Amino acid sequence: MEVVEEYMQRLYESGLYPDKFVCYGKQGNVVDVEDPVSGKRLKLLTFCTNDVLGLVQSEAVRQAAVDAIAQYGTSNSSCSVLSGRIDLHRQLEQEISAFKHLPHTHLFLNAWMAMQALVDGFCHLAINLPGFQNTRETLIMTDVLNHGCILSAVVNAGNRSGKMFSQSPDVRVKSYRHCDVNDFARKLRRYAKPGDRIMVVSDAVFSMDADIAPLPEMLDVLENYPGSVIVMDEAHASGAIGATGGGIYEHFGITPQQVLDRGMVPLIMTTFSKFAASAGAAISSHRKEMIDLLDVSPTSIGTISLPPPITAAALESIRQVRQYPQLVQTLQANARYLRSRLMEHDFEVIGETNVLPVVLPQDVNPKEFARHLMEEYGVWVSAIWFIAKPRLRITANALHTKEEIDLLVEAMVKTRDALYQQPAVVATA
Numbered sequence: 001m002e003v004v005e006e007y008m009q010r011l012y013e014s015g016l017y018p019d020k021f022v023c024y025g026k027q028g029n030v031v032d033v034e035d036p037v038s039g040k041r042l043k044l045l046t047f048c049t050n051d052v053l054g055l056v057q058s059e060a061v062r063q064a065a066v067d068a069i070a071q072y073g074t075s076n077s078s079c080s081v082l083s084g085r086i087d088l089h090r091q092l093e094q095e096i097s098a099f100k101h102l103p104h105t106h107l108f109l110n111a112w113m114a115m116q117a118l119v120d121g122f123c124h125l126a127i128n129l130p131g132f133q134n135t136r137e138t139l140i141m142t143d144v145l146n147h148g149c150i151l152s153a154v155v156n157a158g159n160r161s162g163k164m165f166s167q168s169p170d171v172r173v174k175s176y177r178h179c180d181v182n183d184f185a186r187k188l189r190r191y192a193k194p195g196d197r198i199m200v201v202s203d204a205v206f207s208m209d210a211d212i213a214p215l216p217e218m219l220d221v222l223e224n225y226p227g228s229v230i231v232m233d234e235a236h237a238s239g240a241i242g243a244t245g246g247g248i249y250e251h252f253g254i255t256p257q258q259v260l261d262r263g264m265v266p267l268i269m270t271t272f273s274k275f276a277a278s279a280g281a282a283i284s285s286h287r288k289e290m291i292d293l294l295d296v297s298p299t300s301i302g303t304i305s306l307p308p309p310i311t312a313a314a315l316e317s318i319r320q321v322r323q324y325p326q327l328v329q330t331l332q333a334n335a336r337y338l339r340s341r342l343m344e345h346d347f348e349v350i351g352e353t354n355v356l357p358v359v360l361p362q363d364v365n366p367k368e369f370a371r372h373l374m375e376e377y378g379v380w381v382s383a384i385w386f387i388a389k390p391r392l393r394i395t396a397n398a399l400h401t402k403e404e405i406d407l408l409v410e411a412m413v414k415t416r417d418a419l420y421q422q423p424a425v426v427a428t429a
């Protein structure tokens with residue numbers, strides 16, 4: 001334990017350890033939170049929840065969760081391979097399949113497990129089958145800024161041994177520069193060997209930069225490698241981009257079927273922790289075999305299936321989104337309004353979605369900025385100080401009012417005035 005203790009002591013001293021807030025309740029966007037420093041209770045206006053459509057508080061979603069507990073209890077108490085699924089699992093899979101236009105779907109407890117199971121299953125298959133051998137290598141292409149769940153899954157897949165999986169041919173993992181299609185094409189030309197199975201994995205919306213993967217251009221490149229698989233992690237895309245919240249495919253006006261028609265294979269990961277007022281993840285595919293493989297992957301066999309209230313909340317949320325696309329339109333209008341107001345005040349807002357990263361000057365501590373916003377104005381945004389460009393991460397949601405957005409912007413301007421001098425904007429000829 002000495003190493004752990006010493007490391008943690010240094011981490012506390014460095015100021016890099018996050019403040020731990022505890023929440024007691026929520027009404028709209030007002031949360032009742034315990035201040036980790038003073039222990040006092042604060043009423044804060046939140047701009048850091050991922051409940052982007054506000055469905056966590058929807059009557060219909062809450063009732064669905066309560067009804068599921070009444071019918072099934074709080075847990076399924078086993079994994080689906082050993083003691084079956086509940087009907088709600090099947091309904092949720094069908095709902096996601098319809099939402100994502102891919103007919104087969106499998107559920108997981110969260111994105112990390114879904115991604116691990118998918119990459120492992122694709123590269124190494126599952127249990128040992130006497131007489132069956134796969135010797136084909138896999139080349140995985142990954143954006144350098146992909147979410148940790150992707151990074152972890154692809155690195156692990158590159159290190160699997162036959163102890164865990166029957167098939168363990170080589171997996172080569174190569175990263176390409178962030179959203180850089182030329183680099184993507186160059187790396188494919190350099191690393192793809194004849195006979196490779198190719199899998200490309202990307203965030204659809206990047207969680208810290210809020211930009212969108214250049215899917216159409218990626219497909220144009222990938223078309224030169226027939227049979228390639230393209231995986232989109234839609235954690236921040238579902239319910240947020242596309243006219244009805246359908247995600248990256250709807251955003252770009254293409255369908256998974258068109259990708260199939262062009263000789264490539266689309267796979268989609270949906271998660272429920274953001275737009276769907278719940279937790280959990282799903283992988284969707286056009287092939288039943290891919291989904292059945294996930295069911296027998298070690299990640300699925302060895303763990304609990306999605307609990308009934310969690311499943312029911314996600315199911316009802318997706319039904320709400322499909323029935324009331326105006327929720328998505330309100331979210332998008334709020335995000336546009338907030339973005340334009342921040343830019344009007346010369347904040348460096350990057351990306352293009354309802355996640356609004358505001359990059360701060362290098363010498364400004366985002367934790368200090370966020371603390372000031374909280375203490376002086378009762379506004380809660382996330383401070384992101386652990387990546388290269390320190391920033392505030394602000395998330396707009398469908399419940400925010402214009403007045404609340406204006407209040408945030410005013411508080412941001414006053415906090416900036418109090419903490420540092422805004423660099424003068426130099427006019428260019």
Ligand SMILES: Cc1ncc(COP(=O)(O)O)c(C=O)c1O
Pocket residue numbers: 109110111112147149203204205206207233235236271272273274279280281
């Ligand atoms: C791109 C991406 N993938 C996966 C996740 C993890 O999703 P979950 O917490 O729903 O499992 C996140 C969370 O922010 C994310 O941004």
